[in-house]
Amino acid sequence: MLAVGAVADLIAQNWVSGAGLSAEKFSSIMTEATKRSIARWIHIVFGIPIIGYVYSPFSDLPDYAPVVRYVALPVIALTGLWMWKGHLLRRMSSK
Numbered sequence: 001m002l003a004v005g006a007v008a009d010l011i012a013q014n015w016v017s018g019a020g021l022s023a024e025k026f027s028s029i030m031t032e033a034t035k036r037s038i039a040r041w042i043h044i045v046f047g048i049p050i051i052g053y054v055y056s057p058f059s060d061l062p063d064y065a066p067v068v069r070y071v072a073l074p075v076i077a078l079t080g081l082w083m084w085k086g087h088l089l090r091r092m093s094s095k
Contacts, residue, residue: 036083043079046072 049072053064082089 039079039082039086043076043083046075046079050076 049064049068053061053068056064
């Protein structure tokens with residue numbers, strides 16, 4: 001399974017090659033701080049359905065359950081792991 005940062009890198013590489021940009025020019029566009037900020041905001045935004053799941057009336061839970069179980073929690077777990085241990089994955093992939 002690809003991590004969020006790895007997917008962002010693959011998208012970025014395809015975008016760079018398709019746009020005809022050099023790697024040096026692209027690195028100034030997408031810095032490590034920008035990647036961390038994107039992962040952080042994805043983590044925050046996908047946490048919002050959990051708030052609705054926890055604080056919604058019991059009769060509305062079947063509406064929220066599939067979204068929270070199969071979309072929000074996996075995305076939150078992947079972005080959380082990437083923010084926590086992403087430096088180790090980047091170090092292992094660069095060798």
